[in-house]
Amino acid sequence: QKEVEQDPGPLSVPEGAIVSLNCTYSNSAFQYFMWYRQYSRKGPELLMYTYSSGNKEDGRFTAQVDKSSKYISLFIRDSQPSDSATYLCAMKRGNTGGFKTIFGAGTRLFVKA
């Protein structure tokens, strides 16, 4: 069983829709939770970073963490064609030398104009 599970999609939505992306995890040792956006043939860029359970909002993006259910979500409001990318969830747990980041497989999102 993978430590982090993420549906690879693809997910196709019309412009302006609310997008919901999700990940589940099995290891309660994860302490930090991130969402990265990756455009085709580019490196991942950090979108959201949370530590505790609850919601964190940044513009059109809201990250939600539910540690009791081992479930994290990313919501995108008023989605735009420029949001079309792969969204990777990632989580950090303690490791030798600090913390280790485990990534989900990524969900491919297409926003149609």
Add this chain to the structure above:
Amino acid sequence: EAEVAQSPRYKITEKSQAVAFWCDPISGHATLYWYRQILGQGPELLVQFQDESVVDDSQLPKDRFSAERLKGVDSTLKIQPAELGDSAMYLCASSKGPQGADTQYFGPGTRLTVL
């Protein structure tokens, strides 16, 4: 805005050949990571450096892969000999430190194709 630099951006090689990738982290970042991302999957850590020391290379195939960060700044990842299954994106990332709150910044990656 400071960025992580990687070269080359693309590399095509034949199996059994040697390849090398270079990474220059953001200035002042003590922690450097090499990840491998196979198409359709998330990045997987190959090796983590703290300054010039390796702190995690548990997933590095040491029979063919090597990594170094001699002066604690830039780093090189080498594969010798390359195999067909090594075709992937190789990503370098850096952070100020190894702690949970330290953000990792990724470079553009090197896409390797092994023929």
